[in-house]
Amino acid sequence: MILLVAITGRDCSQLIAKLQALLPEVKVQLWSECTDYEAVEFVLAWNAPAYLWPKLVNLKAVSSFGAGVDSIDLTKIAEHVPVVRIVDDNLANDMAEYVLTHVLAHKLRLKEYYLKQSAGSWKPKRAYSQQHVGILGYGELGKACAKRLLANGFKVSAWSNSEKHDSEVDTYYTQHGLDDMLGQIDYLVCLLPLNQHTQGIINKSLISKLQSHTVLINVARGKHVVDEDLLEALDNEQLRGATLDVFSEEPLPKTHPYWSHDKVTFTPHCAALSDIESVTLQISDNVKRLIEGKNLMNQIDRTKGY
Incomplete structure (x- = not known):
């Protein structure tokens, strides 16, 4: 199983390292380095390239990297695939x-x-x-x-x-x-x-x-x-x-x-920045839930877009 980090416009190396440490049994990979799209089951996304979604034929879950999901084109994701967001106190x-x-x-x-x-x-x-x-x-x-x-x-x-x-x-x-x-x-x-x-x-x-x-x-x-x-x-x-x-x-x-x-x-979009420790814990928890067949936390209502 691959957890694909499809976040553009930022250095994801620290994020990937933390996720890999929390999920040693899962391969965590940056979207631009992925060669086996069929193995991707979970995507962490923020302004992911549009061409990416049709390649993910075995996609089972998508998580936004933020509190909102407007950076994800929901029309590209099959209806049965749950989409979740980050909830951070x-x-x-x-x-x-x-x-x-x-x-x-x-x-x-x-x-x-x-x-x-x-x-x-x-x-x-x-x-x-x-x-x-x-x-x-x-x-x-x-x-x-x-x-x-x-x-x-x-x-x-x-x-x-x-x-x-x-x-x-x-x-x-x-x-x-x-x-x-x-x-x-x-x-x-x-x-x-x-x-x-x-x-x-x-x-x-x-x-x-x-x-x-x-x-x-x-x-x-x-x-x-x-x-x-x-x-x-x-x-x-x-x-x-x-x-x-x-x-x-x-x-x-x-x-x-x-x-x-x-x-x-x-100000440069800094009012409330996600804490990487909290974000990685939530993402890893949802990946584990997916593997164990449990419901994912913080799922959105697609009809509302949040």
Whole structure:
């Protein structure tokens, strides 16, 4: 049996070494070095080459290398093959810390003061008073962020695809619920899974329903945002600012307007990075489950894409 590591755009040597140590009875191999595709039964994938999937005639399971599965073309994988994702408590903690940090940074005008420092300008102002954060997507990461924000005095609302209840958070669902929430909030945090329904959701139409002092924080996927619409909104003062950790193309091209926009703060997709120890333990556990004929952990619902 081969566990194929089909992750592009990064050095996988440490990952492969750790997986091999945890799975001595399994051959762990990088996709570009594989010569026996028929022996591949389990694939660990992130932006795997499209030509690879038809070659894997004995594929029995696929795992994403991250919390989402949008990097995997599910149409290339047979329906009977389970697809799983990584669930890491550290990811939730890191994401909550990142979101709280950037909400506070905008509230306290830190970007404004960085620019004033560069310009040699001494002009103090009070922090913004707005305290209402709206979260798009109320799964594990959304709930972790809400808990941290509530603990720091913020009011939190959340919108999700299906009805959810939380005694401390105002929850919404359906398009009507989304529209209702958007008009009330001061900060919009995107934590949605990326699928055909959510791609491009942060567009001109959605932005028009926000208050002009609202700040966008996108920590989900770059393709949730229509870049041209966001830039137009920032330039026309329809939004106060944006923090972006994810982009439609990564690394962000050097010519992209985000690099120099004075209302944009961005980070290189680092809000919540997977811990290799936790990831390798989860993957090895699922490989063992596959060998033993047990159900795999953290399987996704293909109809939802998460």
